[in-house]
Each structure stands twice: as structure tokens, then as C-alpha cells.
Amino acid sequence: MPRQKQRKKTERVHSAVDPRVGLDESRSFRWRDRRELAQLGIVLAVAFGLRMVFFFLNQKNNPVFLHPILDGLYHHEWAQDILAGGARGDDVFFRGPLYPYLLAALYKLGGSSIAFAVFVQHAMGTATTGLVYLLTREYFSPRVALWAGIGAALYWPFVYFEGDLLIVTTFIFLNTMGFLFFAKGLRTDNKRWLAAAGLVLGLSAIARPSILILLPAVPLVLFLRSSRTPRDTRAWVWGTLVFAATMAVPIAPVMIRNYMVAHAIVPVGASGGVNFYIGNNPASDGSTAIVPGTRADWWGGYEDAIAIAERDRGRKLGLAEVSDYYFERGFEFFTARPSEAWRLVFKKLRMYWAGPERANNKFIYFFWNLAGMKYVPLPGFWLVAPLGLLGMALAWPRRRELSLFYLFVLLYSLGVVAFFVNARFRLPIMPVMIMFAAYAAAYVAAAYRARSFGLVRSLVFLAVVAGIVNSDYLWFRQIREYSNAFSHNTLGNTYLKMGRKDTALGHFQRADEINARFPTPAYELIARDVNYNLGELLWEQGRCSRAIDVLAKVGGSDIKAVDALDHLGDCYLKRGELDKAAGAYGRLAQIDRHDIRGVVGMARCHAAAGDLAEAERMLAQVVDPNQAVYPPAYLALAAVQRAMGRLDDAIESYTDIARFGGYEREALIALAECYHEKGDTDGVLRTLEQARLYFPPGDSRLNDLRQRLRAPR
DSSP states (O other): OHHHHHHHHHHHHHHHHOTTTTTTOOOOOOTTOHHHHHHHHHHHHHHHHHHHHHHHHHHHHOGGGGSOOHHHHHHHHHHHHHHTTOOOOSSOOSSOSHHHHHHHHHHHHHTSOHHHHHHHHHHHHHHHHHHHHHHHHTTSOHHHHHHHHHHHHHOHHHHHHHTSSOTHHHHHHHHHHHHHHHHHHHHHTOHHHHHHHHHHHHHHHTTOGGGGGGTTHHHHHHHHHSOSSHHHHHHHHHHHHHHHHHHHHHHHHHHHHHHHHHSOOOSSOSOHHHHHHHTSSTTOOSSOOOOTTSOSSHHHHHHHHHHHHHHHHTSOOOHHHHHHHHHHHHHHHHHHSHHHHHHHHHHHHHHHTSSSOOOSSSOHHHHHHHTTOTTOOOOOHHHHHHHHHHHHHHTGGGTTTTHHHHHHHHHHHHHHHHSOOOHHHHGGGHHHHHHHHHHHHHHHHHHHHHTOTHHHHHHHHHHHHHHHHHTTHHHHHHHHHHHHHHHHHHHHHHHHHTTOHHHHHHHHHHHHHHHHHSOOGGGHHHHHHHHHHHHHHHHHTTOHHHHHHHHTTOOSSSHHHHHHHHHHHHHHHHTTOHHHHHHHHHHHHHHOTTOHHHHHHHHHHHHHTTOHHHHHHHHHHHOOTTSOOOHHHHHHHHHHHHHTTOHHHHHHHHHHHTTSTTOHHHHHHHHHHHHHHHTOHHHHHHHHHHHGGGSOTTOHHHHHHHHHHHSOO
């Protein structure tokens, strides 16, 4: 105890001179040091505990957890394809293959369980926080390392992204491990550590090739850490060669495979050109990950981007050629409209260092809150970035020793800004920023205790940087509402997949209401899908007045347009607006004259107008027992037969229709009514008893119908 008091007293004396004294104490973690073991244990326990809370709440409250979308769905499908023995091997990889193969391995172990895969990602994220602690300990004191580890454990974007099937968690884990090995190699001058670092970062490259931007900095880092003697010159040259050679080990098989299947030199994946053009074109906002003129869903956008390139080139293109095409178009933007292009670059730079977390997969704040984490106060970029920049400024005297991290933050950030900006693309710099942020926080605390003038300078610097970083929140609040509209659309689609149509309807209505209050051009990316789904669900519920409003907005000439026009015509018929119904079915026939729904719809219009003979003639053309059965055509024909007084024919038709899945209730009710019109009470009761199978238990509608049909005619 006296020795500890003396040490604390000594630290206070030194702190009076410079608060950094004591914080710069660096050495490798000692596994036999109980104090450091306890600190590491605290970091891991905090990280794992928070992640398990989020893991439980996310499964419970977020339906998208088990129904991934966009990039997550792409990785999920790729992993399933790997397990099924399929191979996307007819062209170069579009993206780095490491993560889908890792996900496939997790599915193999966990029985294709998304929950198991996410649990492993949370475990990986927990391990990353431990790596941040160990990495920080290589350069700073145990206190700074503890603060860095706790900061990484509580940094909520890490936790959030670990809950989705995205590359970024694996990428950050490998990068942090590689940096730790590299730091050990520099400290010990041991080439084995450099080889291990190269191997791990090579694995990171086949997860996401963007880490390759750091490769040119490695020789500079090794050079800055060496003296100028011939021996040290040879040492850093050999160190560079060892690092580069081992980094190439994981990359080489992927590059060879790409060349063998497509005869194109692509080190990892061919998505670079498309991503470059997404962030560098006249329509780009610097963040939205969509090629102009393509669909908003993942596969739709992928196929449309290829189709645009092939149409422009006038021939079939491989993925490597598609990438080259979009790189050319992106550079053309800079040459043709340089002032506009560079303004966009500076806008992306501002967004990159802005506090809000921009999403291009799911709106981050919405789904973080949906999981139940809204009122959990945790550090984010708004706090870590200003502290991290302060820490980098305070540690500048040690820039040669810390050059790897300065260069990584600089080069990686420029690499992201060169393409387009979102939260998960900037997330990989955060382990390093958290390390510097912990150093800054420890410095401020030490300066406060020592009453050092450095405290004032640090707080002024921090206030200025924090003001710049967080000023974007004033504008960002304006996009929250329409981003919530996107999120409600996502939930609506998810609940549709789950068969919960009433819940889905509520979310589509909410998305439509938000757009009505906060209309934005970005909403047009999903407006058609919202109108289609909302209209279909309203039509199914018989709410024709509201359904007409949204179905009329669907437009287009694809299958969705045909569906919308069919149900739009049906709604007009139910409201007695025959001219509008005929117009809808006429437009349907113009889109696809072979679609049977156009004929059936026009026949129903004739029947509603009293021209039963023409309606029967038209329906006879499409009701063919030798062709595929279209039940609505049979229903329409039966209705015409009933209206013409041919009850026996109608009874026969309705009896046949009652055998078709999904039309039993409608057919049986009409059949009971036909029996009632014939005066066949036994037939009525027999049919209604059969209809009980297709009504929910306790449904009063069937009893009401029974009472009505049992009444004498």
C-alpha cells in the first residue's frame, strides 16, 4: 500500500509538468499481471453483457432480424447457395467471398440459424473490444487501454451492426487483430508478427478489398520506425516484403479463381466500379447506394446496372467489364463537370465526419429504437470522433511511432469519400479513433487533476471540433421522418412475408402518411411498392374507396401494373363505375393482351351493364377445362349463369369452384344462395355446414347468413 501511494504521488508530480506523463507508458499486455487481466475481463464482460441484451431484444422486437433485406439478404442467399452445393462460378466475384463462406460455415454448424450466426457475430464483436484494449496497451498506459476497451464495448454502432448479416463486423475484427500483430512486430522487430499481420489483413481484404488502400503505407510506417543505418534499411525492406507476401496468400487463390472463370484480372471482387459511380454521378447525394435509373431492391439494382452497361456497350459484358464501364463513367463526371464533382466530394467529406449515422441498408436509429435500445445512453460517433481527433492532436509528438494509425485513418477515410459515405463504411476506423479518444479523455482527466493549462486548450479544441462534427444534426433531423417512411415500408414487407397482413397494412399506411406530411424525392424509390402493397391489402379487405386512390398511382407495365389494374377494375365494378372499370381492364389488355384477367374483367363489365349474352360469350373463351384453371373466370361465369336464371348450371359451376384452393368461402356462400333461390332448404343447410370449415371459429357472419337464408322466400 505505501508503494502504491508513493507511485500515485509521483504521478501527480509528473502530471503537474505534463498530463501526458504516465499516459504514454507503453508495453505489451502481460498475461501474468492480475491488474491487466482484471481490466481485460471487465472490458469483455461489459461488451458481452451489452451485446446479449441487444441480442435478446432484437430477436424479440425486430421482425427483420429473421428476415434480412438488401445486403444482408444477399449474403444470406449466397451462404445458402454455398451450402446447397451451388457455385456462383460463371464470373468473377462481385464482392469479397470470405464473409458468405464464413456465414455458410456458421449455418452448417447452427442448422441455418440466423440467430446463431448473429450470436457468433456478437461474440466476435466482444473479442474485438478485447483486441482494442490489447492494441491500446501496446502504445499507452493501462488506464488508457481500459478506457479504450470500455469505449469499444459501449460504442453502440458496433453493437447494432453485429446484429445484421453484414461484412463489417468480420472486417473490423480482422483489421484490429492485424494491427495488433503489426504493433507487436514493430515492438519486437520480429518478422513472424509482421507475417501474421499480413496474413490476417489479407483475409480482411477478401472480406472487403478496401483495406488494400493501407498497403502503400506499410513501407513508410516501417521506414519511420527505423534508424537510417544500412542494417535497418534492409530490415524495413525485408519487413515490407514479408508483410506483402503473406498478405497475398489469401488473396492469390481468389484472384486465380477469378481469372480462371472469367479471364479477367480481379484481385477480389468487381463491385468497385459500380460503387464508384454511385458516389460520383450528377444524381448522387453522396450517400444513397443506388445507380441512377435502377430499381431500389438489391437484385433489381444489380441486374439493372448490368443491363445499362450492356445496352451502352452494345454487347454482353462480364462483371469486370461492367466495373470498368462504371469507373469510366465516374471519371467522365469529373472531366465533364469538375466543379459539380468536387463539390460532391467535399459534401461527402463533410458527411463522413458528421455525427449522424447514415444508413443504406436499414435506417439505423429506427431499428435500434425498435429493438428497445432507445433510452440506453451509449457513446456514438458524435462523442468519439471529437475526442479521437483531440487524441490524435495530443499524440502528434509520437507520430512516427503511431504512424500506422494516422495513415490508416487518413487513407481509409479518403478511400470511403472517393466512393460514397454511410455509417458502416466509416465504422472500420473507429477502433483506432476509440484508442485516440481514450487517450484524450485520460489526458483531460489528468490535466484537470493537475490544474494544467493544457486542460483549457484541450477543451477549446474539443468544443470547436464537436461543434463541427455535430452541426449536421440540425439538418439530419429533417430526413428522419422520410427515413422512418422507408423503415415502415421495410416492416410492411417483412410482415407480408410472415403472413401478418393486417400488421403489414398498418406499416404501409404509416409510410404513406409520412410521405403525405413530408414529401421528398427520395421517397419515389419506394413509392410504387408502397402503393402496390397498400392497394392490394386494402382490396383484399374490400376497402375499395381507399384502394382506388393508391392502386391508381402504381403505373408501369410489369406484373405489378397488371395486378393493380385488375384489382382497380374490380373496385370500380363494386362501386358501379362501369366506364372506369372498363378503362382499367382496357389498359391491362394493352400491357398484356394474353393475360386472361383482361378478358374476365371486360366480361364482368358487360354483365354489370346487363349484356349477359356477351359476357357469357367472352367467358366461354377462357373457361376451358383443357387449360389451366383461372377460378375468377369460373366465378364470373357462374354469376352470369345465375343472373340469367340458369340456377342448375350456376350450382354446378359453384360446386366446381369450391374445390379450388382459396375460393371455397366465396363459392360456397354463392352456392348456398343459389339453393335458397331454388327453394332447396336442405341444400342451403348442407352447403353452410360445409362452409363452416372456411370461417374462423365464432365468426358471426356465417350464423347471420344462415338465419337470412333459412327465412322463407
